[in-house]
Amino acid sequence: MxxxxxxxxxxxxxxxxxxxxxxxxxxxxxxxxxxxKASGTQLIANALLSLPNISSSPYGVHYPQYLSNTSFTDNSRYVTTNFNFYGWYTGPLMNLENVITNSALNASEGPIANQIAVAKILKAYFTWTLTDRWGDLPYSEALKGSANFNPKYDSQQIIYNSLFLLLDEANAAIVSGNIKNDIVYGGDVNKWKKLGNTIHLLMALRLSKVDEAKAKVEFNKALANGIMTANTDNLAYPHLSEQNNENYWYNSFTRLGRNWFAVSKPIVDFMKPKNDPRLPVFANKNTAGEYVGLDYGLPSSTTVIINNFSLLGDAIRQQNSPVYLVTYSQALFAKAEAAKRGWTTDAGDVTAKLNYDLAIEQSVRQWNKNDVTGLAAYMTNIDVQYNPLLALQQIGNQRWVHLFMNGYEGWAEWRRTGYPALSPPPSNNGIQIPRREGYPTQERSNNTANYNAAVASFPYTKVDDLNARVWWDKP
Structure with a gap:
């Protein structure tokens, strides 16, 4: 590594x-x-450095109400409307495109087919996270450099279909032989193959409300191709105990001394009564020795006595704490939901329960470093035990807990399922929880015609704001 x-x-x-x-x-x-001979693996490695930015965001963690602000509460009150996506295109996506389109890759760094396949998997992953934030985006005409400074926006439906094909290509192309300079899987292309198919699976589930037939086909294709089978397959960014490669939250809390983020009241109040064994990882006790979540979206004028509340847990904000991005438990929750929805050949409550129970177990093992103390008692809780009448709600709630700190993914699943039942901040002028993020303001002048066409084609409203919905977020 x-x-x-x-x-x-x-x-x-x-x-x-x-x-x-x-x-x-x-x-x-x-x-x-x-x-x-170009170094494809160096370009891939440079793209990998952007992975933690997908999760470690002071905005994403607030949309699904994982964290509350102790001060400077604008983020949890949705003050910012427009967000810039340019850095994703000029950074990791351009690096990956250079691998995919390069005809002179260096075979001494691993089979060229595998270098390209890994680049395609990462391109699909980065693009998926972006389209779920903004909706329609430049895709087919993007990454052309000086050949096209004004790319059109493709619909999110077209982007999803293109990414399914890109992942199909990657899965089919992988051959025996590892690659160099891989900082997440140590060059193991079998793990990359599982990751690509797991991303495919999770993307398919996202279509449950807007195109269930397509969702079912793509979901089962991913299953057949082989998804993650253990926590050791997780895509987790491995921070190091050094300043250049340290965890974002370590930098915020320890290096800068900013105790700005407490664990939110919604998630503490959900976990604490059930004695969830993950809570001591997610949150520190307050000075009175209790887990107390902070009210979400407080007015900026509120003075918070920090010692009264639970700050983000020490284990998550060490200098070398990993960032979990795509995980085995996510795949298991997806399989549980698909079984409940009747998508798979072994559909039904027996299979749904099996995957639901295993998903919770593997989530505890992931977060608690394989310490399952308290798990057996937790699973006896009436609200945790699988209930066929409440299955989709239970799966959604437990998925929300598992995705803690992977804010944009937790937010996407909340938008799709409505679980858990979150409320916008009180006393916030009626502003609702965002359904998407607004485009960069520069696009109005840099790419005017294509920007206007994209906004005009929004599926549900025609305003570039936080209330418009992406294609799959069907009301």
Missing amino acids: IKTYKSLYLFLVTVVVLSGCKKFDESINTDPNNPT
Whole structure:
């Protein structure tokens, strides 16, 4: 595994450039900045550095009400409407596109087919997270560089269909042989294959309200191709105990000394009465030795006595705490829901319960580092025990708990299912929980015609704000 991700990336790039100058007589007519063999795995590694930004956001954690602000409460009151997506295109997506379209990749870094397949899986994952935030986005005409500075916006439906095909291509292309410079799976392409199919599975579930027939086909295809089978398959970004590669929340709490984030009252009040064994990981006790969640979306004028409430748990904000992005438990909750909906060949409550129970167990194992103390007692709780009449609600609620701190994913699942039953902040001028994020304000002038066309084609309202809905978020 790469020891110092950013430093090693710069070192590797330097080596590639300088290698073109080693023998002047042989390279006088060679451009050292355009080597004949490109390093696809270095480009992939650089894209991987952006993974924690998908989850570690001071905005995403508030939409599903995982955290409450102790001060500066604008984020939890939805003051910001427009968010910039440019960095995702010029950063990780451009790096990955350069791998996918490059005809001179270096086979010494692993089978070229695998380098391209991994790049396609990551492109699908990054794009999926973006379209679920904004809806319609530049896709088919994006990443063309100077060839097209004004790409059209594709509908979210078209983007989803394109990503399903991209993941199909990746799954079919993977061959034996690991790749280099892989900081999440150590080059194990079998784990990448499982990840791609798990992403495919979760994307399929997202269509449950808008196109159930398509959802069912894509879901079962992903199952057949092979998804995650253990927590060791999780996509978890491995932060390091060093400043250049440290966890976002460590930087916020410890390095900057900002106790700005308490665990929210909604999630503490859901977990505490059930003696959820994950609560001590998610939250610290207050100075009185109790778990107390902070009211969500407090007015900015409120003075919070921080010691009275539970701040984000120490285990989640260590310098090297991992960030969980796509997990085995997510896949199990998806299988439980699909079985309950009758999508799979083994559909029914028996299969749904089996996957639901296992999903909770694996969630506890993930968060508690395989310590299952308290799990057996937790599973006897009447509100936790699988109930065929309340199954979809139970699955949705438990999925919400499991996705703690993976804010944008928890928010997407809340929008799709309505679980748990969250309320917007009181005394907030009637502003509702956002259904999407607004486009960058620059797009109104940088890409005017395509921006206007995208807003005009919104499926439910025609306003670029937080209340418009993405395609799959059917009222």
